[in-house]
Amino acid sequence: MYGWIWRHLPGNTWVKALISVLLGLAVVFVLFQWVFPWAEPLLPFNDVTVDQGMAATR
Amino acid sequence: MTASGIDEDRDGSAMSPEPRRGWRTFASVVSVIGELLITAGLILGLFVVYSLWWTNVLADRESHKQSDQVRKHWAAAPPGPKGPGALDTKDGIGFLHVPAMDNGEVLVKKGTDNDILNEGVAGYYTKPVKSALPQDKQGNFALAAHRDGHGAKFHNIDKLKVGDPIVFETKDTWYVYKVYATLPQTSKYNVNVLDKIPAESGKHKAGRYITLTTCTPVYTSDYRYIVWGELERTEKVDADRTPPEELR
Numbered sequence: 001m002y003g004w005i006w007r008h009l010p011g012n013t014w015v016k017a018l019i020s021v022l023l024g025l026a027v028v029f030v031l032f033q034w035v036f037p038w039a040e041p042l043l044p045f046n047d048v049t050v051d052q053g054m055a056a057t058r
Numbered sequence: 059m060t061a062s063g064i065d066e067d068r069d070g071s072a073m074s075p076e077p078r079r080g081w082r083t084f085a086s087v088v089s090v091i092g093e094l095l096i097t098a099g100l101i102l103g104l105f106v107v108y109s110l111w112w113t114n115v116l117a118d119r120e121s122h123k124q125s126d127q128v129r130k131h132w133a134a135a136p137p138g139p140k141g142p143g144a145l146d147t148k149d150g151i152g153f154l155h156v157p158a159m160d161n162g163e164v165l166v167k168k169g170t171d172n173d174i175l176n177e178g179v180a181g182y183y184t185k186p187v188k189s190a191l192p193q194d195k196q197g198n199f200a201l202a203a204h205r206d207g208h209g210a211k212f213h214n215i216d217k218l219k220v221g222d223p224i225v226f227e228t229k230d231t232w233y234v235y236k237v238y239a240t241l242p243q244t245s246k247y248n249v250n251v252l253d254k255i256p257a258e259s260g261k262h263k264a265g266r267y268i269t270l271t272t273c274t275p276v277y278t279s280d281y282r283y284i285v286w287g288e289l290e291r292t293e294k295v296d297a298d299r300t301p302p303e304e305l306r
Contacts, residue, residue: 001093036108047279048272049170049202050249
């Protein structure tokens, strides 16, 4: 998969490396900006209030 | 790959092409699965970084901004006779100072929904129980905040011991509470801890109480950690906003 991407990037090795780094940063940005904020409330790691259960309050 | 692949195919066809091609397909499937697993591991690692570091950065930035705004509004209308501006519930009603938690001041806002608590503030309950406010004659001022991530304002709640002060600062009054009971672990459905007279803390008479709630153990939210305090005295805020002796 990563090998396939690498082969399909244009340019010589340095250009490919630069584009790879930029792609990686773009993925991290998308994750931090949209994916993780969406996923976090769905995971049971950070509920701090007492309530009568999800059904009763939401 | 395509160029070299064709070459290899040509070489292979001389020997036995069919088993080799099958093997190559199998190997590439395995390597894709392996790469996907590595990717999943990296994403989980990044999620930990996000939860425990990045949300704190965002929340601290947001809460500083909002705290500055509240301070500015207070400064614009200095303390005086109680007016409509005395308690601004939209911006945040005041600041919580807990020396034992060693995290400075925590802005307190209305509500305990995630979108509020994620701003790096503490919220007072509006549901399932409507919290009292500090200036009420009696009742329970019930607060919640994050233990980890999003500012982690109650991270050090376990450092609070009986007798420690909890000070709440409003525009014109310091409310000095003393911790009298803690409950290191309780069910997340235990809404009784927010009662007007929290019986579980050993109280049976109406009074002016404060309740802090957050999740426990750290990094998870299987249970809730509760700290109860009782109002000891109040002090008028002077022109210099001199803090009460507990904070000096």
